[in-house]
Each structure stands twice: as C-alpha cells, then as structure tokens.
Amino acid sequence: MRQKAVGIRDVAREAGVSVTTVSHILNNVASARASDETRERVKATAARLGYGPNRMARSLRMQRSEMIGLLSEGIATTPHAGRIILGAQDAAREAGLTIVLINTSQTESDTMRDIDALLRQQVEGVLYATMYHRLLDLPRQLGDTPTVLIDAEDLSGRLPWVVPDEVGGAERAVQELLDHGHRRIGFVTNVEDVPATHGRLAGYRKTLEAASIAHDETLIVARTSETPGGYEAALAVLSVEPRPTALFCYNDRMAMGAYRAAAELGLRIPDDLSVVGFDNQEIVAEGLFPALTTIALPHYEMGQWAMRRLIAILNSSNSTELSEPAVLPCPLVRRESVAPPRPTS
Amino acid sequence: MRQKAVGIRDVAREAGVSVTTVSHILNNVASARASDETRERVKATAARLGYGPNRMARSLRMQRSEMIGLLSEGIATTPHAGRIILGAQDAAREAGLTIVLINTSQTESDTMRDIDALLRQQVEGVLYATMYHRLLDLPRQLGDTPTVLIDAEDLSGRLPWVVPDEVGGAERAVQELLDHGHRRIGFVTNVEDVPATHGRLAGYRKTLEAASIAHDETLIVARTSETPGGYEAALAVLSVEPRPTALFCYNDRMAMGAYRAAAELGLRIPDDLSVVGFDNQEIVAEGLFPALTTIALPHYEMGQWAMRRLIAILNSSNSTELSEPAVLPCPLVRRESVAPPRPTS
DNA sequence: TTGTACGCGTTATCAT
DNA sequence: ATGATAACGCGTACAA
Numbered sequence: 001m002r003q004k005a006v007g008i009r010d011v012a013r014e015a016g017v018s019v020t021t022v023s024h025i026l027n028n029v030a031s032a033r034a035s036d037e038t039r040e041r042v043k044a045t046a047a048r049l050g051y052g053p054n055r056m057a058r059s060l061r062m063q064r065s066e067m068i069g070l071l072s073e074g075i076a077t078t079p080h081a082g083r084i085i086l087g088a089q090d091a092a093r094e095a096g097l098t099i100v101l102i103n104t105s106q107t108e109s110d111t112m113r114d115i116d117a118l119l120r121q122q123v124e125g126v127l128y129a130t131m132y133h134r135l136l137d138l139p140r141q142l143g144d145t146p147t148v149l150i151d152a153e154d155l156s157g158r159l160p161w162v163v164p165d166e167v168g169g170a171e172r173a174v175q176e177l178l179d180h181g182h183r184r185i186g187f188v189t190n191v192e193d194v195p196a197t198h199g200r201l202a203g204y205r206k207t208l209e210a211a212s213i214a215h216d217e218t219l220i221v222a223r224t225s226e227t228p229g230g231y232e233a234a235l236a237v238l239s240v241e242p243r244p245t246a247l248f249c250y251n252d253r254m255a256m257g258a259y260r261a262a263a264e265l266g267l268r269i270p271d272d273l274s275v276v277g278f279d280n281q282e283i284v285a286e287g288l289f290p291a292l293t294t295i296a297l298p299h300y301e302m303g304q305w306a307m308r309r310l311i312a313i314l315n316s317s318n319s320t321e322l323s324e325p326a327v328l329p330c331p332l333v334r335r336e337s338v339a340p341p342r343p344t345s
Numbered sequence: 346m347r348q349k350a351v352g353i354r355d356v357a358r359e360a361g362v363s364v365t366t367v368s369h370i371l372n373n374v375a376s377a378r379a380s381d382e383t384r385e386r387v388k389a390t391a392a393r394l395g396y397g398p399n400r401m402a403r404s405l406r407m408q409r410s411e412m413i414g415l416l417s418e419g420i421a422t423t424p425h426a427g428r429i430i431l432g433a434q435d436a437a438r439e440a441g442l443t444i445v446l447i448n449t450s451q452t453e454s455d456t457m458r459d460i461d462a463l464l465r466q467q468v469e470g471v472l473y474a475t476m477y478h479r480l481l482d483l484p485r486q487l488g489d490t491p492t493v494l495i496d497a498e499d500l501s502g503r504l505p506w507v508v509p510d511e512v513g514g515a516e517r518a519v520q521e522l523l524d525h526g527h528r529r530i531g532f533v534t535n536v537e538d539v540p541a542t543h544g545r546l547a548g549y550r551k552t553l554e555a556a557s558i559a560h561d562e563t564l565i566v567a568r569t570s571e572t573p574g575g576y577e578a579a580l581a582v583l584s585v586e587p588r589p590t591a592l593f594c595y596n597d598r599m600a601m602g603a604y605r606a607a608a609e610l611g612l613r614i615p616d617d618l619s620v621v622g623f624d625n626q627e628i629v630a631e632g633l634f635p636a637l638t639t640i641a642l643p644h645y646e647m648g649q650w651a652m653r654r655l656i657a658i659l660n661s662s663n664s665t666e667l668s669e670p671a672v673l674p675c676p677l678v679r680r681e682s683v684a685p686p687r688p689t690s
Numbered sequence: 691t692t693g694t695a696c697g698c699g700t701t702a703t704c705a706t
Numbered sequence: 707a708t709g710a711t712a713a714c715g716c717g718t719a720c721a722a
Contacts (some may be wrong), residue, residue: 060700061698070446081427082427097648100444102434102442103430226632287598362709378708
C-alpha cells in the first residue's frame, strides 16, 4: 500500500472539527464562515498530515475529471509535437488540469474508436494535434465532447482550430531577402497538396509582387519535401539565367538539400547565395554551415492557445462564439545564411 | 451537457434485471452465474445504449486509478522522447492503463512541485524519463510509489531503470567498419561527462583491441557534441598521418560536422572516407548526402520495457526482485556512408 | 458557526 | 440464477 491514505475525516478528527468545516475551509467556500482561529488550525493540521483530496472521489462527486485528452497523431515522427505538448501542458497547469495522452496511428480507425470509447468517460475535453498542418474531418466519435484542433483545419466548421500563418511566414522570409537587397529570389518548394504548400507559395508571390518584382515561374521548382528533393529543386533553380542570388526553401530539410546543390555549383553561402528555410528544425538549422536563417513554427503557442480555448469552452455554456479558429504568426529566426547579393553576377 | 450519461442502472432497467447482474455479466465475474439468455440480453442492451463504465466511479470503488504518470524532462528538446512515449503508450494499452503526462523543467524546485502534483492525481506508478542517458538521484518525494527510470541510471540503487547499451552500440559501429576492411578508424567524440561518452569510447577501444589493432590515441579527438564540434574534431583526426580511412562519430550531429570537414578536405564519402554515426536522428542521418549509417537508440523499446516492468511491479507484492535494471541493444542502421577503403592511401 | 446525512456510479458481499 | 445494499471519499444542502 502506498500511503496511510490520509482522508478528510482524519484531518477533521485531528483538528477537532467536522468534515464540513474542513471541506469549507480548504475549498474556500464563500458562503461558509469559520473563525480565523479554526481556519488556521485546520489548514495547519491538513498540511501537517499531508492531506490532499482524493481525486477519484472528488471527480466523482463534482462530475469533473479535471483531465484533458491529448490525441496526437504520431508523436514519434516529429520533434515539433513536443513543443505542442509543452504549450498545452503549461496552459493546463494554469487551470489545474492534467493531460492524459493518447497516441493515434493515422490509419487505424478502430484503434481510434476504442480509444475514445474509453476516453469519453473520463476526459472533459480533447485536443487533437496532427503532425503537420492539414485539413481534417474529424471522426464523429468524439460526440459532443469539446474539442480543439491543433495544426489542422476543421472541415466540418464546428470545431475551433489553430494553425500557423503560412502566408505570413513566407512573406517574412522573402521580405528578409528583399531587405538585404535581393531581387532575384528562387523558391524551392514541394509537390504535396497541403495548406503549407499553398500558403507559402502565396506568401512568396505576394511579397515579390508588393516589391514590384515581375513573376518568373522558372524560379519556382517543386519536388518532394525531403532533402533530396531540395537538392534537385535547388539545382534546377540555380541553373536558370540570370542565376537567382537567393533561395527561399519550403522547409529546412529542402534547404539542407539546397546547401548541397550550392556546394556542388561552387556557390558559397551566404556570399554567393542567400538561403532562408522554414520550420526551424533546430538540429538541421543549427547544424548546417553556415547556420540557416529560417521561419519558426509556433508550436508551443498553438498548444497553449488550443488548451486555453478549450478551457474557455469548458467554462462557458454557450460555446458557439468560441468556435473561431486562430492563425498564429511564424517568426523569423536569423542565423548566418543571409547576406546582401554580390555586386556583380 | 455532454452525454445522456448512460449508467449501469439504465442498462439494468432497460434489460429488466438488476444492476448486480449487469455488473456481473459485463465484468465476467466467475462466481456469478446467469442464464445465457440473460447474458445475451444484457450485453446487447449495453451495447445498444452505448454503455461504458464511469471511470471515476470505478476507480473510487476499486481503489485503482488505472493511471500511470509519465514524468519527462524536456520533451520539447528532443525527438527521441516521442518514441519513448510511444513505447510506454503501447505497453500501457495492453494493460488497460492510461498515461498522464507531466513535463518537468530541469530546475529542481519545479520538478518537486510537478512530482507531487502527479502523486496527488493518485497515479499508480511513475515513469521518469530523462532527455539523455545519465545518472540520477531521484527526489525522495516519490515515497514508495513504484517508479521506473528511463534512459537514466538510479544512483540510489532502489529503482529499476533501463538504458541503451552504449558499449555494444559502439562495438557494432566499429565492427561494421572493420568488416568493410578498415584498419585505421578515427573516433570523433565528445567532451561531456555522461555515460554515453564513456560507453561509446569503451566500445570503440574494445572492438579495435579484439581485432588486434594497436591503440592510437591521436585518432581520438573530443570536442563539444554539436555539429561544429564534430567539424573541428574531424578536421583534427583527418590530419593525422597516415590518414584514417573511416570515422566513428559520437553522434549524428558530430557526423554532420565530419561530413563538412571531409568535403573541405576533398574527401568523398564513402569512397575516400567511411563514416558511422550514433543516435539515428533521422532528419540528419537521412538528410546527409550520402545518407549516414548509424546506430539507433532503442527509445521505443525502453519506453515499452519500463512500462511493462512497472506493471509487473504493480501486480506483484514483492517488488524487490523486480528492481533489476536493463540494458537494451542499439541496432545498426545501414545507409550509404560506409564502403571499403580505397586500395591505395 | 458547525455537524449530519445524502448522493455521485461502481463493484462486492450477502441474501433470497 | 438474481437482487438489495453497503462501501469507496468527497462536497454540500440543510438542520442545529
């Protein structure tokens, strides 16, 4: 057995009062009054005995589990997920809530089903986090359990969600290049059909347009969003004439490929070529030489926002007005891969 | 309100039996007998009503929360932690347990607060996972709550723990190089004083010795375990004469630095130089060109082992015999960075 | 100002 | 073969 299991009645007996008084005092019940002397004595004995309310009993009585389920698709695959959890965690702590973790595989819908059959009982709300920004039609199984989506947009239109501002991030990246004097900026992008693809492309186009730079479709090359794809795409972009003096890459892994392409072409970064990535995958961005300037995804903030929103929904009965989504900014992280273009070339 | 909150009495009424019978049937109580007809009817109505036991009530009655606390240091910082969680998760599911997550900051006071926040949730046991393999003296607050350490060795000698086999992993790495015919193998290592440092060095030495290759301390260079450190160390190792034909690197990030050093020296991998890393950080190992052969850390397996061990402890009253640690193997992950040495040189 | 007693939804004991 | 009822530990009307 673990503890002597000190309960509220032990405290009451020890302090010479009733359980009601103890409960009132420890829970700061406004309506009930007790003498300051009693208050002190009860609190003291509670502390001395190391009393803490039994959560199972408390939850049963209050009909509140004080637990939030965090459904995460493939925590394993990405370091990003950790930051989401951290943000959610911190927000949960503010409200005295704890997080129970459920990892879902993306495919098995039956896994999903028995998980939340089990989950429906004990959890007050659910945070559903995906591995990467995408559109999602959440299974009906969650019923009317309050739910907030993280890094995913709800297709049904019922659930609040929070995603990164892909467009704004791309604008910031390209603007950084513009600010250094670049005018010919290639875009090493990807072929996947996800919101990030379209958003980052839109940001790229928009920023160049705002700077009155004519479109040049030959400067946009798409491949798969891995390092080899970045290598290929960069090779292609860097072979157009006149050669671009800077590259904006869809993500840091593609930027890693771009570094290799640059090296093979005898281009030094940032002297001959400036590069900006996206995602701020620190192992890559800091490991590359020179270190990669990139755009950070607001994972911590998304986790935090989602949890706070969920808590707000839990606390207010009319949740309809709380169903709006949020789009969080992606800040620029300056490192060493951007410099002004060379005078010639 | 969430659900109609279908309870056991609803099922009982609907099926025309008592709650006892329902409970007996749904929980497969051996001692209780019921007619097959009743059995069917009860199960059917339970399913039809979508009944599931209320965990809060169940826990209170059973005095078992069916929850395990996972205390993790800085989930954020490493993609590894995710795999630990996954392993623990899968093992927990086998036993019908759920995981409540607490992320601890590394400062002691916060950790203490987090720990007893966790204990107040009445978790049945605790898994304590660190960010990297190290020695640990766990705060006493856990009292006699069953605890298992992941990726950390318990200094107090009371708690079971599980860590990667650093020595064996290094042996495997060096052996792979030996098997390809290399005889002069440099070791790009780190300066930190952690078990991995000593273990990997020991494995390196041991393997060379077993192959009757004379010690050559000039082939071992230590720097900080980041990419720049790897670059510096590799540069140093590759400048000794005769130049080693292969490099074993303390981790993948240092290997990333070694790649750069090799490139600067005009050495092509794997033709002129073979490289093996450690950690199998996929973003790096797969992103490097050529892809890096490396040693994988058994994070999933550690999480799984720890949870299973914890469950075993929970289920048996004499837990002393279950306090032994485990050292799990680190498999080799073959990619493209190892080849036979060139005939000359 | 404090104490008594009930209910939260289960499971387990003991009758019937 | 089934049913009534007592816990589990807490919070809170309501009574004193």
